[in-house]
Amino acid sequence: MPNEMGAPQKRLLIMPKKNACCGDGANTLILACSGASNVGQISNSVMVEMNKKGLGSAYCLAGLGAGLPSFVENSKATKVILIDGCPVACGKVTLEKYGIEPKEHYVITELGIKKSHSFADLEAETNKALKQIVKNS
Numbered sequence: 001m002p003n004e005m006g007a008p009q010k011r012l013l014i015m016p017k018k019n020a021c022c023g024d025g026a027n028t029l030i031l032a033c034s035g036a037s038n039v040g041q042i043s044n045s046v047m048v049e050m051n052k053k054g055l056g057s058a059y060c061l062a063g064l065g066a067g068l069p070s071f072v073e074n075s076k077a078t079k080v081i082l083i084d085g086c087p088v089a090c091g092k093v094t095l096e097k098y099g100i101e102p103k104e105h106y107v108i109t110e111l112g113i114k115k116s117h118s119f120a121d122l123e124a125e126t127n128k129a130l131k132q133i134v135k136n137s
């Protein structure tokens with residue numbers, strides 16, 4: 001598309017650095033399934049709260065699921081805390097694809113929270129899960 005001077009406009013492409021993502025260099029990575037249910041979203045909120053408490057660095061399970069080499073390498077080289085929403089355990093299955101064993105694995109439905117597609121009580125349910133997880137971390 002030409003600029004106001006009539007010259008063709010150059011597009012600025014910003015390429016990400018190979019390992020440029022949240023969590024790089026962290027001693028502990030926290031991954032969550034972040035699924036589309038209350039418990040999936042609670043797993044994500046718990047990950048964020050644990051990051052805020054300094055218990056580890058939130059990391060992208062999607063990057064690992066996509067098989068991006070830097071995500072796989074980082075996850076293999078570091079202690080991983082994994083939070084799944086329900087027993088389908090998408091996060092655990094993803095880690096297994098790359099032979100990664102999490103040091104800690106939590107399943108939100110095992111913490112007294114029923115899976116549903118209602119997002120009405122996310123804050124209270126997140127606090128309930130967080131209390132139990134942080135006690136064990």
Ligand code: SF4
Nearest residue numbers: 033035040085086090
């Ligand atoms: S573990 Fe359960 S809540 Fe999480 S993404 Fe898989 S099916 Fe959804």
